Amino acid sequence: MTTSLPISAQTRRPASPLGLHRVVDPPGVLPQAAWRLDPSPAIAPDEVRVRVDRLNLDAASYRQLRETYAGDPDKIRAAVLEIIATRGKMQNPVTGSGGMLTGTVEEVGPDSPLGLASGQRIATLVSLTLTPLLITDALRRWDGQSEQIPCAGHAILFARSIAAVLPDDLPIPLSLAVMDVCGAPALTSRVVKPGHVAVIIGAAGKSGSLSAAAARRAGAAQVIGVVPTETEAALLRGTGAGLVDAIVIADARDPVGLAEKVEQAGGPADVTVVCVDAAGCEGGAILSTKQGGTVIFFSMATSFSAAALGAEGLAADVTMLVGNGYVPGHAEFALDLLRTTGSVRSLFERRVES
Amino acid sequence: MTTSLPISAQTRRPASPLGLHRVVDPPGVLPQAAWRLDPSPAIAPDEVRVRVDRLNLDAASYRQLRETYAGDPDKIRAAVLEIIATRGKMQNPVTGSGGMLTGTVEEVGPDSPLGLASGQRIATLVSLTLTPLLITDALRRWDGQSEQIPCAGHAILFARSIAAVLPDDLPIPLSLAVMDVCGAPALTSRVVKPGHVAVIIGAAGKSGSLSAAAARRAGAAQVIGVVPTETEAALLRGTGAGLVDAIVIADARDPVGLAEKVEQAGGPADVTVVCVDAAGCEGGAILSTKQGGTVIFFSMATSFSAAALGAEGLAADVTMLVGNGYVPGHAEFALDLLRTTGSVRSLFERRVES
Numbered sequence: 269m270t271t272s273l274p275i276s277a278q279t280r281r282p283a284s285p286l287g288l289h290r291v292v293d294p295p296g297v298l299p300q301a302a303w304r305l306d307p308s309p310a311i312a313p314d315e316v317r318v319r320v321d322r323l324n325l326d327a328a329s330y331r332q333l334r335e336t337y338a339g340d341p342d343k344i345r346a347a348v349l350e351i352i353a354t355r356g357k358m359q360n361p362v363t364g365s366g367g368m369l370t371g372t373v374e375e376v377g378p379d380s381p382l383g384l385a386s387g388q389r390i391a392t393l394v395s396l397t398l399t400p401l402l403i404t405d406a407l408r409r410w411d412g413q414s415e416q417i418p419c420a421g422h423a424i425l426f427a428r429s430i431a432a433v434l435p436d437d438l439p440i441p442l443s444l445a446v447m448d449v450c451g452a453p454a455l456t457s458r459v460v461k462p463g464h465v466a467v468i469i470g471a472a473g474k475s476g477s478l479s480a481a482a483a484r485r486a487g488a489a490q491v492i493g494v495v496p497t498e499t500e501a502a503l504l505r506g507t508g509a510g511l512v513d514a515i516v517i518a519d520a521r522d523p524v525g526l527a528e529k530v531e532q533a534g535g536p537a538d539v540t541v542v543c544v545d546a547a548g549c550e551g552g553a554i555l556s557t558k559q560g561g562t563v564i565f566f567s568m569a570t571s572f573s574a575a576a577l578g579a580e581g582l583a584a585d586v587t588m589l590v591g592n593g594y595v596p597g598h599a600e601f602a603l604d605l606l607r608t609t610g611s612v613r614s615l616f617e618r619r620v621e622s
Numbered sequence: 623m624t625t626s627l628p629i630s631a632q633t634r635r636p637a638s639p640l641g642l643h644r645v646v647d648p649p650g651v652l653p654q655a656a657w658r659l660d661p662s663p664a665i666a667p668d669e670v671r672v673r674v675d676r677l678n679l680d681a682a683s684y685r686q687l688r689e690t691y692a693g694d695p696d697k698i699r700a701a702v703l704e705i706i707a708t709r710g711k712m713q714n715p716v717t718g719s720g721g722m723l724t725g726t727v728e729e730v731g732p733d734s735p736l737g738l739a740s741g742q743r744i745a746t747l748v749s750l751t752l753t754p755l756l757i758t759d760a761l762r763r764w765d766g767q768s769e770q771i772p773c774a775g776h777a778i779l780f781a782r783s784i785a786a787v788l789p790d791d792l793p794i795p796l797s798l799a800v801m802d803v804c805g806a807p808a809l810t811s812r813v814v815k816p817g818h819v820a821v822i823i824g825a826a827g828k829s830g831s832l833s834a835a836a837a838r839r840a841g842a843a844q845v846i847g848v849v850p851t852e853t854e855a856a857l858l859r860g861t862g863a864g865l866v867d868a869i870v871i872a873d874a875r876d877p878v879g880l881a882e883k884v885e886q887a888g889g890p891a892d893v894t895v896v897c898v899d900a901a902g903c904e905g906g907a908i909l910s911t912k913q914g915g916t917v918i919f920f921s922m923a924t925s926f927s928a929a930a931l932g933a934e935g936l937a938a939d940v941t942m943l944v945g946n947g948y949v950p951g952h953a954e955f956a957l958d959l960l961r962t963t964g965s966v967r968s969l970f971e972r973r974v975e976s
Contacts, residue, residue: 594939
């Protein structure tokens with residue numbers, strides 16, 4: 269095991285697009301699985317260095333720190349500093365989770381494929397758990413009272429990292445909220461074809477409303493939005509015309525009830541997109557989808573075995589996709605949907621305010 | 623809640639292809655989720671009645687029963703009888719699992735879409751957890767010493783149940799072993815296109831060897847088989863030429879190691895099929911697959927979130943499919959692969975014997 273930091277960039281083996289050359293301990297694992305990364309500022313030809321101005325800790329990570337140190341700001345600050353100094357990245361050793369960061373591009377290696385330029389304000393769309401990070405201001409400006417950490421330091425992006433330029437025309441919290449869920453509309457847009465019936469489960473939420481807009485833009489003949497309550501339905505109706513053609517109020521965990529209501533509204537679906545974080549929605553999504561159709565699961569509450577066995581038990585010949593958070597161009601696509609779809613923007617503005 | 627069995631077939635509401643009309647308690651749920659089904663013998667126009675000769679309990683269910691009753695055959699037999707009499711199906715209330723059955727088609731409703739005829743010997747490919755079942759011989763011939771239960775009684779198949787005719791030319795245990803994993807080769811065959819590089823993780827296993835044969839038949843230019851040990855590699859080599867073009871011995875839970883070896887063998891893959899039941903293979907499968915490629919997860923040990931977050935963390939633009947156990951014609955397709963691929967048959971014969 270290597271015992272001292274920093275390692276000179278000159279002595280490293282050739283850069284790996286995945287950042288394997290930055291892994292110090294244990295050697296040979298992926299950066300996310302590593303205990304310690306090398307955050308030294310000298311970049312490889314395909315890397316990018318970012319001047320960091322803010323960390324946004326994962327909610328679970330921040331909660332763990334706050335509870336462990338009984339809310340004491342000095343102790344929380346010291347703990348985060350210690351993690352970053354020890355590990356060369358912000359990955360809470362208890363929760364395993366990270367978060368994301370915003371900053372300004374400082375130096376771009378000549379072989380970087382990310383398309384970034386010095387001076388651009390960006391947000392990282394890969395987790396802090398795999399991003400080399402070095403803090404230089406002792407987090408002095410952070411009061412420890414929220415997961416938002418104003419800071420100074422630098423981070424390294426690899427060739428296969430993902431970052432998005434923060435647009436000038438949108439408030440940063442709004443852009444970050446869009447980027448957080450931008451995989452869903454991008455994949456929806458790939459799968460929905462002109463003339464399709466699309467069912468969006470959780471259509472009044474962030475990923476759901478973007479997915480509905482993406483289905484519409486892909487040429488869906490009928491977009492059906494499923495929401496759990498009249499309150500959510502009113503939110504969807506209140507956005508004005510056009511986001512969905514029909515609203516179904518149903519408990520997505522009740523397969524028979526959901527499928528019946530979806531059918532009354534014009535289903536079953538060619539493509540069903542699951543955007544609610546409730547467990548137990550697999551059967552309802554499958555049953556609301558035509559034979560030969562596709563279900564895209566974007567909820568992290570999805571159970572792999574419930575989906576696989578559910579489809580088998582229903583003799584449902586449906587294609588089931590694991591929602592991949594990465595589709596090339598996903599952030600730009602989602603930001604454009606927000607800009608051009610008034611109803612999506614108004615839903616996001618309500619949710620980001622609250 | 624309804625309190626008495628049987629309910630006369632005449633008073634039921636119209637038959638549902640999913641069997642909702644057989645659900646007694648609680649009403650309105652899917653048969654698998656029901657506490658009690660109605661197994662009365664009168665069939666609806668789209669149903670099929672099967673004379674049952676054998677139940678094959680799910681391994682987890684049998685183990686639970688044997689442990690609870692300390693291996694006492696009379697108590698185990700009484701417990702299974704009680705479950706079937708009370709629930710109208712064989713679903714272990716502790717494990718939630720069922721199993722499958724074999725039998726002979728007794729009566730086929732005029733509107734049944736299953737294509738069965740009276741007198742055919744069949745196996746059900748949907749779980750006992752959703753199959754109405756009535757036992758008439760008190761399981762007298764079962765010694766309680768194995769999960770194989772010789773018996774007499776009847777079961778009901780719905781329009782959307784799945785059953786396969788047991789072929790005359792193959793031993794029944796071999797046919798059942800093929801049918802148990804027949805979703806994997808059918809879906810592999812749909813996804814692999816001529817010229818593709820296919821990587822089969824767990825290629826010496828039952829679903830893996832069938833998937834390798836399916837990839838070959840679909841026109842794969844290169845089939846790479848991944849196995850965990852030299853013993854498994856020897857098994858694969860021992861089957862003679864043709865099942866795979868290259869064998870990789872690797873720990874599929876080590877993403878970097880696996881991807882490097884797969885690349886040396888001719889990868890990365892256009893299509894990677896995960897057929898091993900080990901946890902933690904998501905990253906390796908993703909990293910062994912080309913950008914734009916597809917990973918099919920057939921392992922029940924797959925973690926939905928590990929797959930989704932893993933792909934995002936690797937900036938991997940891969941399509942990830944939940945392996946659906948049902949594809950129309952899957953049993954016939956897999957049996958045909960076994961018949962026509964000597965190497966698959968010899969692998970199965972070794973595994974079914976052991």
